[in-house]
Amino acid sequence: MTPRVQPHISLHEPLLFERSSPGKVAYQLPDLDVPAVNAGEALGTENVRKEIEGFPEVSEVEALRHYTRLSTWNYAIDYGMYPLGSCTMKYNPRVNEVVARLDGLSWAHPYQPEALAQGSMEIMARLEAALAEITGMDAVTLQPAAGAQGELTAILMMRALLAKRGNPRKKILIPDSAHGTNPASAHIAGYAVENIQSSETGVLDVGALERIVDEDVAALMVTNPNTLGVFEENILRAADILHAKGALLYMDGANMNALMGIARPGDFGVDALHLNLHKTFSTPHGGGGPGAGPVAVKKVLEPFLPLPRLKRSGKKWAYDYKRKYSVGRVRAFYGNFGVLVRALAYILANGGPGLRKVTTDAVLNANYVRKRLEPFYDLPYSSPSMHEVVFSDERQAKQGVHTGDIAKRLIDYGFHPYTVSFPLIVHGALMIEPTETETKHELDRFTDAMISIAKEVETDPQMVKNAPYGTRTSRVDEVAAARKPVLRWKPA
Amino acid sequence: MLDVIGVGSVEDLFAHLPEAVRLKQPLDLPAGISEYEVVEYFSARAAENATGYSCFLGAGAYNHFRPVLVDTVVSRGEFLTSYTPYQAEISQGTLTTIFEFQTMICQLTGMDVANASMYDGSTAMAEAAMMAVRATGRGRVLVARSVHPEYRAVLRTYSENQGMPVEEFGYVAEAGTIDLEDLDRKMDDLTAAVIVQSPNFFGIVDQLPAAAEIAHGRGALLIVVFTEAVSLGILRPSAEADIVAGELQSFAIAPSYGGPYAGVIATRDKYVRQMPGRLVGQTVDTRGNRAFCLTLATREQHIRREKATSNICTNQALLALMASVFMTVYGKQGLRELAEQNLAKAHYLSGQLRPRFCGKFFNEFVVKAAGRTPDEINKALLKKKIIGGLPLGRFYPELADSMLLCATEMSRRPDMDVVAEAFQ
Numbered sequence: 001m002t003p004r005v006q007p008h009i010s011l012h013e014p015l016l017f018e019r020s021s022p023g024k025v026a027y028q029l030p031d032l033d034v035p036a037v038n039a040g041e042a043l044g045t046e047n048v049r050k051e052i053e054g055f056p057e058v059s060e061v062e063a064l065r066h067y068t069r070l071s072t073w074n075y076a077i078d079y080g081m082y083p084l085g086s087c088t089m090k091y092n093p094r095v096n097e098v099v100a101r102l103d104g105l106s107w108a109h110p111y112q113p114e115a116l117a118q119g120s121m122e123i124m125a126r127l128e129a130a131l132a133e134i135t136g137m138d139a140v141t142l143q144p145a146a147g148a149q150g151e152l153t154a155i156l157m158m159r160a161l162l163a164k165r166g167n168p169r170k171k172i173l174i175p176d177s178a179h180g181t182n183p184a185s186a187h188i189a190g191y192a193v194e195n196i197q198s199s200e201t202g203v204l205d206v207g208a209l210e211r212i213v214d215e216d217v218a219a220l221m222v223t224n225p226n227t228l229g230v231f232e233e234n235i236l237r238a239a240d241i242l243h244a245k246g247a248l249l250y251m252d253g254a255n256m257n258a259l260m261g262i263a264r265p266g267d268f269g270v271d272a273l274h275l276n277l278h279k280t281f282s283t284p285h286g287g288g289g290p291g292a293g294p295v296a297v298k299k300v301l302e303p304f305l306p307l308p309r310l311k312r313s314g315k316k317w318a319y320d321y322k323r324k325y326s327v328g329r330v331r332a333f334y335g336n337f338g339v340l341v342r343a344l345a346y347i348l349a350n351g352g353p354g355l356r357k358v359t360t361d362a363v364l365n366a367n368y369v370r371k372r373l374e375p376f377y378d379l380p381y382s383s384p385s386m387h388e389v390v391f392s393d394e395r396q397a398k399q400g401v402h403t404g405d406i407a408k409r410l411i412d413y414g415f416h417p418y419t420v421s422f423p424l425i426v427h428g429a430l431m432i433e434p435t436e437t438e439t440k441h442e443l444d445r446f447t448d449a450m451i452s453i454a455k456e457v458e459t460d461p462q463m464v465k466n467a468p469y470g471t472r473t474s475r476v477d478e479v480a481a482a483r484k485p486v487l488r489w490k491p492a
Numbered sequence: 493m494l495d496v497i498g499v500g501s502v503e504d505l506f507a508h509l510p511e512a513v514r515l516k517q518p519l520d521l522p523a524g525i526s527e528y529e530v531v532e533y534f535s536a537r538a539a540e541n542a543t544g545y546s547c548f549l550g551a552g553a554y555n556h557f558r559p560v561l562v563d564t565v566v567s568r569g570e571f572l573t574s575y576t577p578y579q580a581e582i583s584q585g586t587l588t589t590i591f592e593f594q595t596m597i598c599q600l601t602g603m604d605v606a607n608a609s610m611y612d613g614s615t616a617m618a619e620a621a622m623m624a625v626r627a628t629g630r631g632r633v634l635v636a637r638s639v640h641p642e643y644r645a646v647l648r649t650y651s652e653n654q655g656m657p658v659e660e661f662g663y664v665a666e667a668g669t670i671d672l673e674d675l676d677r678k679m680d681d682l683t684a685a686v687i688v689q690s691p692n693f694f695g696i697v698d699q700l701p702a703a704a705e706i707a708h709g710r711g712a713l714l715i716v717v718f719t720e721a722v723s724l725g726i727l728r729p730s731a732e733a734d735i736v737a738g739e740l741q742s743f744a745i746a747p748s749y750g751g752p753y754a755g756v757i758a759t760r761d762k763y764v765r766q767m768p769g770r771l772v773g774q775t776v777d778t779r780g781n782r783a784f785c786l787t788l789a790t791r792e793q794h795i796r797r798e799k800a801t802s803n804i805c806t807n808q809a810l811l812a813l814m815a816s817v818f819m820t821v822y823g824k825q826g827l828r829e830l831a832e833q834n835l836a837k838a839h840y841l842s843g844q845l846r847p848r849f850c851g852k853f854f855n856e857f858v859v860k861a862a863g864r865t866p867d868e869i870n871k872a873l874l875k876k877k878i879i880g881g882l883p884l885g886r887f888y889p890e891l892a893d894s895m896l897l898c899a900t901e902m903s904r905r906p907d908m909d910v911v912a913e914a915f916q
Contacts, residue, residue, distance in 0.1 A: 016592050016820060027559065027826035032833055033905040034840035039726055042835055043852050047697050049728040054599050055824040063820045064561055067589070071570035074577075074585035078569030087575055095527045097567070101746075104538025109549045110750035111882050112542050113874070119540030120749045133520050145611035145751070146806040148793070159653060184793035184803035188622075190653025193798040231509055261519050262506055268513040278806065285575040286566075286810025287586040288770065289609070290752035306649075328649040332552060332614035332642040333750025341534065348533060351524030360502045367505055368493045384508045408581065417579055422794075440493055468581050474777040476580040481775035481787040485764065487605045488595040 011472055013069040016056045017489050026060040054491065073472055074287075075416050081442050083369075085388045085419035085431025086179070086227060088257055088279035090438075093349060096282060096342035105341060110333040114318055120337065121317035125310050127344040128294075134347075134355065135253070135273060136266025137296035141305045142335040147254060149330055150274025150293025151185035151221070156327045157297065157304040158219050158248050158272065159189055164325065165246070169218035175204060177227045177423045182252060191218060198425055202228045202381035206237050213245045223252040224265070227423040227431070228381050229366060229388035231258075239269025248272070253296075256280040257436070258363060258387035261356025265296075272297045281343035292339035306330050361436035362387040365443060369434050372447040376454035380426050387435075393428035396454070399461040403428045406453055408475065409467035413449035546907045547879040550856045550898025551693070552613065552640050552719045553750065554742045556830075557902055559821040562744040562814050571813060576770070576806075580785040581777075586809065587784035590772040593816045600721075600819075601736045602729035603758035607769035609812040610804065613739025614643040616755030617687065617717050618650040619768045619802055620737035621658075623757070624685035624713045626766045626801065627734075631655050632683045634712075636670045638663045638692035640719055641887040647687075656684075668694040668849025668858065672702050679710050689717040690730070693887075694849055694896065695838075695856025697727060704732030721815075722900075723854045725822075725831030735759045744818035745811050754811035765791060768802030830901060837899040837908070844912035848894055856898040858884065858891065861915065866895040869914050876910055 039048045058066065075082070082089035100106065108120050128140040144150040155172065162168045171194050172186040183193040196212060199205040204222060213220075220242055224232045232238070239249045251265050251273035257280040259265070265273050277283060278291035297305065307326045308319035350358060363386050370379070370389040377391040393403040407417030407430075419431035434443060456464050468474065499505060506514075525533070547555055566572060570585055577583030577590075590608045597606035610616040621633045633651065635644055637660050644660070651658045661678050662671040670688055679686070686707040690698035700716060707714045713734035718724065721742040730736070741753040759767055765788065773787035793800035822830055834855040848858040859881070861869050866883035873880040885892030899908060 015588070015595075017595065020823075023825075025823060025825055026561070026821045027823065027830075029826070029829055029833060029901065032836055034836050034908075036832065037836045037839045039832060039835060042839055043697055043727065043854070047728055047852065048726060052599050052725070052824055052827065055596065055827070056820050057823050057825070058820060060561065060821070063817070064564065066820070067561075067565040067571075067817060068568070070585040070588050071565075071568045072585065073583075073588070074570040074574045075579075075582035076570045077573035082573075082575070084575060084578075089575060092573070093527075095530050097572075099531060099534035100748075101563070102534055102538040104541040104543045105534065106746040106748050107555070108541050108749040109547055109555070109747045109879070110553050111549050111551055112545075112547065112879055113870070116542035116545070116874075116879070117749065119537035122540065123534075123537050130521060136515075145615065146804070148803040148805045149611065149615070152803060156649065156653070179805075180793035180795070180797045180800070181803050181805050183798035184796075184800045187798040187800075188650070188654065188803055190655075233508070233510055236510065236512055261515065263509060263513045263515055267515065276806075284572045284810075285806075287571055287574050287583075287589075287813065288576040288809030289807040290809075290811055291806040292752075307645075328652075329614075329642060329645040330649055331612055331646055331751070332640065335750070336752035337749040338746070338752050345530050345534065347521070349524055349527070349530050352519035352521035354524040355519060355521070360505070363505050364493060364497075364502050367497045367499075371497045384505070407579070411579065411582055416582065420578075471581045473581050473584050473781065473783045474779050476777045476783040476785045477775045478580070478785050478787065481773040481785050482789075485771075485787055486774035487591075487764070487771055487787075488598045489591070 090435035136264030144293035146291035148181040155189040388433035606758035610755035630684035696851035725827035743815035754808040
């Protein structure tokens with residue numbers, strides 16, 4: 001009998017636990033230079049565990065091959081364009097990885113004496129100053145771990161300010177185009193959420209805003225440019241309406257890559273905003289994190305910033321823990337320092353003019369994609385695009401092909417899909433953010449693929465609906481996964 | 493490109509912005525610098541930090557050796573430069589590693605299900621408390637004073653506006669373990685959760701079974717917190733915990749001045765729908781092959797908006813991958829041996845000193861600076877290129893004469909002897 005032959009081994013990598021066999025090890029430890037201790041005596045026999053059942057037992061080369069093989073099952077920016085709208089999937093300079101791993105920075109303990117942490121503190125202080133300049137705000141906290149935590153931090157600060165003025169108020173207004181994190185963050189801060197419908201042109205409806213804002217409204221959370229990639233042209237008027245009623249304006253700064261060096265939130269009435277350092281300021285997304293979500297505020301909110309604050313003490317940096325009105329801590333220590341290092345590296349490498357160029361390139365690329373795809377896909381809002389463009393599947397839906405299908409077909413052409421079905425105000429949305437780092441060559445390949453798919457939808461819609469064809473894994477059954485969740489491996 | 497778009501210059505693409513919002517002058521930032529200069533700048537800052545010191549600080553951030561395979565794996569562009577695995581067909585690498593991560597966390601903690609990571613231990617603990625509030629329909633939370641002080645501070649910030657009153661209960665002055673009488677006294681039928689850390693902030697293995705009895709007796713959940721994940725290599729996981737919330741920094745995540753780290757929440761099957769954060773589940777593709785995908789998303793903010801279990805979106809995937817590679821490299825045998833080395837080192841050091849508390853400890857312990865202040869001892873150690881322990885007065889006024897010392901597999905015997913001498 002001929003032995004069965006299987007294709008390349010990376011297609012058939014088992015789980016770690018299936019690969020394990022007793023006694024295999026991949027670690028090395030030095031010999032103990034102190035006497036060993038009896039665990040039962042030191043910890044109490046009742047506290048000592050037996051073996052960790054099922055835990056991996058593999059050799060070093062098996063460990064390396066396991067992860068290397070799994071890695072080949074991923075698409076990544078290093079392979080090609082990743083136009084996931086709203087996520088800013090751009091190339092992040094590799095030098096950032098090198099500097100974040102310098103021993104003096106990566107081995108710095110958060111409690112080492114301030115005198116021996118001046119380098120870390122200088123990096124944070126310089127980053128705070130740079131972000132304040134870029135956003136036109138007065139003060140910055142680097143503590144929040146990601147954008148959503150930045151939102152929460154800022155809303156807590158607004159609440160504290162309003163409470164100090166006598167009334168924390170009851171609701172936060174959020175446009176229907178907003179990220180889901182906005183309402184979730186407002187809710188954790190203790191506010192009711194009221195949605196406002198966008199206008200016919202896809203921007204904030206200031207008429208509606210004027211009618212809604214009263215003494216119960218604490219703030220409006222607005223994304224600018226919004227999730228359609230459209231600049232909120234009435235932002236100044238919105239700020240006036242809110243401020244006249246004692247309410248505040250919060251900006252979700254997820255899309256700051258459309259504004260750097262062009263316009264500053266601090267100059268158009270924003271009282272607080274968060275930035276996603278992993279988006280605009282370049283930390284690789286790592287399969288879902290880490291990020292960092294600094295919050296920039298106007299003077300009026302400064303007393304409420306989280307603890308601790310950096311302060312100058314003679315020629316040294318020090319921490320100030322004594323701030324009466326602070327909202328407290330939102331996470332342990334000082335923030336995702338390693339991400340902060342990468343952000344400052346990016347800002348220093350680009351400089352002021354370079355950051356402006358980042359923005360103009362991002363907007364140029366998005367408009368190029370828009371122009372090339374407009375004849376083939378429905379553009380529900382024709383307002384000028386900034387850094388991203390949102391189409392709908394209206395034309396393709398007539399053939400029974402939806403945005404999710406087009407996305408899957410795009411995989412066969414060698415691209416990561418755009419963001420599917422968001423923002424919610426566009427039915428069947430295709431949200432495309434090319435970012436500034438894509439070349440015309442790559443944009444042409446991508447738009448050619450999209451055009452080709454549009455034609456396939458006309459000629460063979462069923463073929464598109466069954467895509468992808470060229471991947472190791474075909475369409476997965478997400479319904480089955482949710483109906484009977486299997487969330488961990490267990491021995492057969 | 494401009495011709496295709498139909499504009500004369502890039503500036504025309506911004507012409508629609510209202511004049512009043514436009515920045516009139518260039519950003520006040522210097523011109524860009526080259527890669528070489530970037531490295532030079534950060535090398536200079538790194539040199540201003542402590543370099544060449546041995547360090548006896550723990551308290552939520554631990555010095556453990558990072559196996560070389562960890563950075564080898566996480567530096568692969570396929571892991572480094574991909575994002576949240578929404579598109580399962582081209583994200584099976586990330587999805588499979590998260591599924592394995594969830595499994596290994598369950599094996600370590602004895603829980604049924606674990607999520608794909610939280611920001612860090614402190615926010616994981618706050619989210620666990622909110623989860624207990626949802627699961628029980630009650631509002632109040634009791635937290636031990638022997639839980640990391642900064643974790644408790646985060647809990648207070650999160651709880652403030654949610655109708656979730658947080659109260660603290662004390663520790664026993666001799667043993668450093670939780671004060672069960674104080675807990676019992678403060679317990680009531682409105683309490684959603686009791687939060688205990690073990691090993692606690694003082695390094696001591698705490699009384700989880702007794703805490704569970706009191707909590708469960710009044711219908712509350714027990715949340716067990718850990719900051720030193722290596723202890724799980726040797727300590728029996730709590731059979732009584734309802735939720736485990738912890739910090740995985742010890743698993744090959746560099747101390748990095750406090751972050752980024754990776755938190756995690758694990759729990760019993762029955763609470764899975766109250767759990768925050770992403771979850772990966774097993775399924776099949778259309779060809780019938782095993783595959784993985786994000787699942788139970790109806791808990792999450794992008795679907796449920798203000799009714800979601802949490803606002804978390806971006807998490808700590810790459811750090812969780814570091815922890816996974818670490819767990820793979822050390823494995824069943826290695827994690828035990830690593831924990832034993834930590835235990836031996838800390839007990840060698842403590843053997844030359846007099847620990848303040850009599851409770852059993854893992855790799856951290858509190859010691860009194862008799863005759864001098866902790867700062868004075870640390871100052872003397874710094875001259876010998878040693879960073880001593882954490883003075884506790886900042887967090888516990890009653891322990892102002894004491895410091896928290898930590899020894900790991902990286903602590904060298906001669907350095908420990910120098911530390912011990914400083915107390916003589």
